[in-house]
Structures are given as structure tokens and as C-alpha cells.
Amino acid sequence: MAEEAKFKCLRCGHEYTDTYTPGVPQERTCPKCTSNSVRRMKEK
Numbered sequence: 001m002a003e004e005a006k007f008k009c010l011r012c013g014h015e016y017t018d019t020y021t022p023g024v025p026q027e028r029t030c031p032k033c034t035s036n037s038v039r040r041m042k043e044k
């Protein structure tokens with residue numbers, strides 16, 4: 001079951017919301033610069 005979370009690109013600083021599935025590692029790329037240095041931002 002997918003959840004929404006905020007992600008931030010460490011390379012260009014772009015922040016965006018995407019879905020992720022807990023427990024399932026996923027390779028992410030920044031939609032702006034295509035870097036894979038994307039981290040999920042803590043919420044709540």
C-alpha cells in the first residue's frame with residue numbers, strides 16, 4: 001500500500017511529493033536533474 005511522502009534532492013535541492021511503499025526499497029531519481037541522491041524528508 002503506497003503512501004505519500006516528501007522527497008528532497010541533495011544535488012539540486014528540488015523538493016517534491018511522491019508515493020512510496022514501506023518495506024520495498026526503491027531507486028529514486030530527481031525529476032529535475034535525474035540525480036539519484038534523493039532522500040525522504042521526515043514528516044510528523
Ligand SMILES: [Zn+2]
Nearest residue numbers: 009012030033
Ligand atoms: Zn535534483
